[in-house]
Amino acid sequence: MMAKYKDIGIKLTPQRLAILGYLEGNKAHPSAEDIYNDLHAKYPTMSFATVYTTLATLRAKGCISELSIDPDKKRFDPNTSDHNHLICTSCKRVVDITVPFDLTLPEDSASDFMITGSHVEFFGICPECKKNNRYSREDMEKCV
Amino acid sequence: MMAKYKDIGIKLTPQRLAILGYLEGNKAHPSAEDIYNDLHAKYPTMSFATVYTTLATLRAKGCISELSIDPDKKRFDPNTSDHNHLICTSCKRVVDITVPFDLTLPEDSASDFMITGSHVEFFGICPECKKNNRYSREDMEKCV
DNA sequence: ATATCAGATAATAATCGTTACTGTCAACAG
DNA sequence: CTGTTGACAGTAACGATTATTATCTGATAT
Incomplete structure (x- = not known):
């Protein structure tokens, strides 16, 4: 579960609460701009810099x-727990997935790195873009 | 193998040949800036924009x-073939790996996406950074 | 050879996401 | 009550990238 400000010893301010509240349970994986845009309606004085x-503090x-x-x-x-992402290369929608396989890399392929984490991304076209034919051949070839 | 300009029907210019040559067999995963910096010595007139x-054209x-x-x-x-990456979260070194497991996502976890690709990243500390203690606790927690 | 034309390039300006800076204000401590 | 600290808004700055524009190059037609 996501830690709250009080648990981590930083001050609870209206702005921080707003951002924390906006993010809590949010599955849209918003950008800083998204957050700013949406919160600006309710908190007209909040600036980009604050977001x-x-x-950065939360992170x-x-x-x-x-x-x-x-x-x-x-x-x-x-969501800071271990999970992975499925990305629509057309509309940039991101949905969480849990991958059904074990991602432990064998010693010999790790090039002597001390492995600290891993992440899997799947790329594709989401149902909405597919239905509305809102994707190009180029979109289908994107897999960053 | 990487396709050449002549194969894809675009004009062979000195600048393009230079970039293509620089990239060919390059395992360092350079940025546009890296490429510009290194080529600028030999091709003093080449600009960032050209890079x-x-x-963009090559991509x-x-x-x-x-x-x-x-x-x-x-x-x-x-390297446009199917491969994956192991990233040093301290020095940003990137090395290629091939993952030893099958990355086919079961139908039911794909959220109706039409899957077009996948990518696995492993994060860690490379041997050099480890040896020289050139990494922080924060580095170890990075796994984008 | 020379004129023409298309595409490539250099230089520069513009844009976008992000970060740094500055002055102000509020909460709290002494 | 006063000094200190941290948070904030506003704005300037910055770095990576993209767009624009005018120039150049090289192929082709004349």
Whole structure:
């Protein structure tokens, strides 16, 4: 479960609560811009910088994770538990998946790295884009 | 094997040949900046823009792939065959690996996506960083 | 050879995501 | 009550990338 500010010893401010609340249970993997746009309606004074610094703080404290899945912008995930992602290469939708196989790399293929983590991404076209034919051949060849 | 310009019907220019040659067999997964810096010595007139557009062209033609592995900048890989990456979270070194398991996702976990590709990343600390103690606790917790 | 034309390039400007800086304000401590 | 600390908004700065524009090159037709 996601840790709260009080658990990690940083001050509970309206802005931080807003971002934390926005993220909690959010499955959309929003970008900083998404977060700003959505919260701006309710908190008209909140600035971009606050969103960025708050996200950085949360990430440093391990409350959220930052995803490099989207080549254009970072996206944030309140789910810090071990899970993986399925990405629509057309609309950039990201959905969580759990991979049904064991990702332990054999010693001999690890090139002497000390392995600290792993991540699997699946790329594809989501049902909506498929239904509406909202994808190109190029989309289908994307797999970053 | 990597397709050549002549095979894909685009003009062979000195700049394109230079970038293609630089990339060929290159295992370092360089960024656009790396490429520019290294080629600039030999081709003093080549600009950033040329590097970017050439890389975009090559990518569109499927000659190279663009990696979103590094949160700060795109990196390029002449190896377009199916392979995966092992990333040092301290020095950002990227080495190729082939994963020893089958990455076919069962129907029921695919959320109705039409799957077009997959990619596995392993994160860790490379032998050099490990030996020189050139890594922090934070590095060890990075797994984008 | 020379004119023409298409595409490639250099240089630069613009854009986008992100970070740094600065002045202000509020909460709390002494 | 006053000094200190941290958070914030606003804005400037920055780095990576993309768009624009004018120039150049090389192939072809004349």
